[in-house]
Amino acid sequence: MKPHYATAWTDLVSGFAQWDVWTRLGWQEVRRRYRRTVLGPFWATLSIGMFIGGMTFIWAPLFKTDVSSYLPFLASGLVAWAFVTTIIAEGTGIYIGGAGIITQLNFPYSILNFVAVWRNIIVFFHNVIIVVVVVLVLKVRVSWETLLVIPGLIIVGLNGVWLTLLLGMVGTRFRDIPPLIGNLIQIMMFVTPVFWLPSQLGSGHYVITFNYMYHLIEVMRAPMLGMAPSKLNYAVTIVGTLLGFLVTFEFYARFRRRIPYWL
Amino acid sequence: MPPVSVNNVTIDFPIYGSASRSLRHTLFGRTGGLVRHEGARQQRVVVRALDRVSFELEHGDRLGLIGHNGAGKSTLLKVLAGVYWPDSGSVRIEGKISPMFTSAPGLDLEDSGIENIKTCGMFLGMKPDEVDRKAADIAEFSELGEYLDLPVRTYSAGMLTRLCFAIATSIDPDILLLDEGFGTGDARFAARAADRMQALIQRTRILVLASHSDTMIKNMCNKAALMEKGQIVALGPIDDILARYHRGDVDVPAPAATLQPTA
Numbered sequence: 405m406k407p408h409y410a411t412a413w414t415d416l417v418s419g420f421a422q423w424d425v426w427t428r429l430g431w432q433e434v435r436r437r438y439r440r441t442v443l444g445p446f447w448a449t450l451s452i453g454m455f456i457g458g459m460t461f462i463w464a465p466l467f468k469t470d471v472s473s474y475l476p477f478l479a480s481g482l483v484a485w486a487f488v489t490t491i492i493a494e495g496t497g498i499y500i501g502g503a504g505i506i507t508q509l510n511f512p513y514s515i516l517n518f519v520a521v522w523r524n525i526i527v528f529f530h531n532v533i534i535v536v537v538v539v540l541v542l543k544v545r546v547s548w549e550t551l552l553v554i555p556g557l558i559i560v561g562l563n564g565v566w567l568t569l570l571l572g573m574v575g576t577r578f579r580d581i582p583p584l585i586g587n588l589i590q591i592m593m594f595v596t597p598v599f600w601l602p603s604q605l606g607s608g609h610y611v612i613t614f615n616y617m618y619h620l621i622e623v624m625r626a627p628m629l630g631m632a633p634s635k636l637n638y639a640v641t642i643v644g645t646l647l648g649f650l651v652t653f654e655f656y657a658r659f660r661r662r663i664p665y666w667l
Numbered sequence: 668m669p670p671v672s673v674n675n676v677t678i679d680f681p682i683y684g685s686a687s688r689s690l691r692h693t694l695f696g697r698t699g700g701l702v703r704h705e706g707a708r709q710q711r712v713v714v715r716a717l718d719r720v721s722f723e724l725e726h727g728d729r730l731g732l733i734g735h736n737g738a739g740k741s742t743l744l745k746v747l748a749g750v751y752w753p754d755s756g757s758v759r760i761e762g763k764i765s766p767m768f769t770s771a772p773g774l775d776l777e778d779s780g781i782e783n784i785k786t787c788g789m790f791l792g793m794k795p796d797e798v799d800r801k802a803a804d805i806a807e808f809s810e811l812g813e814y815l816d817l818p819v820r821t822y823s824a825g826m827l828t829r830l831c832f833a834i835a836t837s838i839d840p841d842i843l844l845l846d847e848g849f850g851t852g853d854a855r856f857a858a859r860a861a862d863r864m865q866a867l868i869q870r871t872r873i874l875v876l877a878s879h880s881d882t883m884i885k886n887m888c889n890k891a892a893l894m895e896k897g898q899i900v901a902l903g904p905i906d907d908i909l910a911r912y913h914r915g916d917v918d919v920p921a922p923a924a925t926l927q928p929t930a
Contacts (some may be wrong), residue, residue, distance in 0.1 A: 425789045432786065436777050439818075505790060508772045510749030510764075661752035665680060 407657035416653075419514030426515050430522035439599050449531045452482055456534065463599060472542050477539045480628035481598040484621045487528045488560055489589045491558060494520050495568030496575035496582035503667040513663060514569065521564040522563050525557065535628050545630035552627035557642050560620050566648040576666045616644055671724035671747070671842065671873060676756035678717040678742055678897075679888065686730040718897035719756070723760070729874040731884035731905065733912050734894035740877035743894070744768070744844045747875060751766070762841030765791065769832040780815035780822075780830055781806070787834045798892045808863065809833040810856070832860055838865045843871040847878040881909055 419426075438444030456479050464474040495517070499506060502516045539546065575581040596617045597605070605612060612618050619640040626633040691720065717739050724730060732740040745751050746758060748766040771787040784805050788798035806815055809829045811822075819827060868874055868887060878884055884891060884905060891908035893901040901908055 413737075424795050428789070428795070429786065432775075432778065432782065436775070439777060504774075505772045507745070507750060508748075508766060508768050509790060511790065664750055666683070 405658040405662070407654065408661065409653075409657045412653060412657035412660055415512040415656070416514050419512030419518060422512070422515060423518070425519040427522055428586065429515075430518045430526060433456050433519070433523050445527050445530045448486070448527065449533060451484060453534045456482060459599070467600065467604065469601070472661050476535070476542060476544045476629055477601065477625075478599065480535045480625045481621060483528070483535055484560075484596050484624040484628070485596070486531060487524055487563075487624070488617065488620050489593075490527070491521060491524050491564040492571065493570040493582075493586055493589060494524075494568055495564070496585050498568050498572040499576040499663050500582075500651065500667065506664050507667055513566075515662065517565050517568045517572065520568055521561050524564065525561060528557070532628075537611050538616045539628075547630045549632045550627050550630050552632055553624060556623035556627055559645060560637075562645050563620060563641070563648060566645070566652040569656055570648075570652045573655060573663065576663060577659075592606055596621060616640065621643070668761075669725050669796065670761045671728075672759045673723070673747070674721050674757045674759075674866075676717055676720045676746060676753040676758060677715065678746060678751055679754055680714045680716050682712040682714060695730075700713040702739070716899050717746065717753070720897070720899050721756075722899060722902055724873050726872045728890060729868070729888040730876070731888035731891040731908075732875065732877040732894055733879075733891055733908060738894040739897040740894055741846055742845055742897075744875060744877055745854065747842070748844050759877050760842065763792070763839075764842045764844065765838045765840030766844045767835045767846075768846045771834045774819065774831065776820040777818055779818055780809070780811055783819055783830065784815075784834055787831075788837070791835070791838055793838070805833045808836075808859075813910065829856055832863075836860075836863050840871055842873040842875070843868065845874065845876045847876070847880065884909065 434445055441447065443450060452539075456475070460471055460475050463478070464471045469475065498516050498520055499513065502513070502624060505511070506513065525549075538544070571581070571585060575585070592615075593599075595611060596615055597612060598621065602609075602612050619637045622637045623633045623641050626637070720739075720743060722730075724807065734740050734741060742751070745768075746753060747760065748764055748768075749758075749760075750766075771783065771791075773786045773790040774783055775786065781802065784802050785795075785798050788801065788805075789795070793801070809815070809832075811826060811830060814822065819830070822830065863888065864887075874887065876884065876887055888905060890903065891905045892899050893912050894909050901911060
């Protein structure tokens with residue numbers, strides 16, 4: 405496949421420029437979840453909340469950590485984890501889901517990716533309420549570093565854009581990929597320090613250092629716990645964003661025009 | 668240069684069966700010399716939907732596409748719409764293209780009529796303020812009244828058709844692509860729809876219509892193309908082309924579906 409860089413570039417740039425369209429569609433999808441239910445998207449929040457509540461009383465004694473330090477760690481970690489992995493999981497089916505429009509119109513497909521990321525940002529602000537409650541009840545340190553959650557969200561959101569573009573293409577062409585990614589996410593949940601503290605394995609352990617998911621989680625989790633993420637966390641995620649976009653752009657330039665044929 | 672110029676366009680649709688689309692076959696199919704030995708398994712069906720199609724359209728042209736089912740009419744419309752990029756040959760179009768194929772793009776059954784007007788309008792390339800400006804006209808023409816505030820899933824088939832028609836005909840295109848599958852609801856509405864369609868065509872500079880209906884072609888077009896097995900076998904005055912179509916005088920040498928080695 406010959407790459408068509410101009411087409412790919414125009415798609416991404418004009419897709420992003422139509423922010424009025426994708427923010428609206430993102431909200432619209434959240435609003436749909438509220439329909440005919442009382443809690444709407446808060447059901448996801450509630451289920452994370454119940455999970456955290458249950459786990460805390462088992463895992464805190466198991467790890468011999470006290471609840472007041474374990475609970476905030478688990479809550480913020482799980483909320484960040486849900487944000488990252490929902491984007492990835494939805495990304496694999498993003499063009500399959502958009503088949504109705506893609507086979508009817510020529511438009512910047514990247515709008516679909518921006519919609520997905522934007523919608524998950526909105527859902528994140530539902531889920532983050534759990535962290536806020538935990539922080540208030542347990543009087544976790546709140547500092548200026550807490551504000552770093554915003555850059556963290558932006559970094560992870562940008563990663564979400566390239567991940568959904570790349571996985572969206574692969575998942576459309578090879579229909580084994582979406583369930584495969586779903587499985588990998590489940591395994592990653594235990595390999596990544598979400599339930600257990602990085603210090604328990606020993607900081608700098610390769611399972612942590614070379615785990616991209618860990619760094620993505622950490623740029624969001626650390627600020628929620630009132631701390632600044634490490635320089636390494638930022639270095640890895642920012643370089644990862646750039647490399648990710650570079651690789652994705654090459655793929656998108658080659659295969660964007662094949663997407664409708666794969667549907 | 669004419670505003671629409673299609674030059675030697677060929678479209679092949681690879682048909683991915685359950686076997687050939689999976690990653691397994693691509694991975695293991697490419698290893699070693701197995702490809703040649705397992706020739707039968709490495710072949711995939713490719714449907715040639717368009718075969719070396721060339722034509723040009725000037726402002727004021729209203730082209731009717733005639734041909735049997737599967738002759739390539741809809742595929743040609745979708746190539747003009749920019750949905751499918753041709754494998755070989757080129758398509759050059761100047762002006763804003765508006766496709767009217769099956770239903771309104773982006774339609775969601777859970778959303779209300781009003782919400783769908785906005786979503787579909789945006790997908791059809793309207794800016795938010797343009798959608799707001801036209802929403803009243805769309806609502807009025809659809810005659811759905813209070814139903815516009817209800818979810819679209821509560822509509823009858825005819826009501827849904829009216830909504831889609833009202834949205835789709837609110838656009839201001841340079842080039843209008845129309846597939847006959849586009850319905851118009853009950854008889855009384857059909858009469859109003861015909862007027863509105865005429866008005867739309869009046870403000871359109873170029874029309875391409877795919878239809879089986881002689882009357883539709885005669886009413887709306889000023890030239891016609893006869894398609895068979897992905898080729899344009901004749902292009903000219905409507906009466907000649909229709910006569911030839913009804914005589915069954917379509918002679919095409921090339922087969923439509925061929926088995927080709929995996930690319």
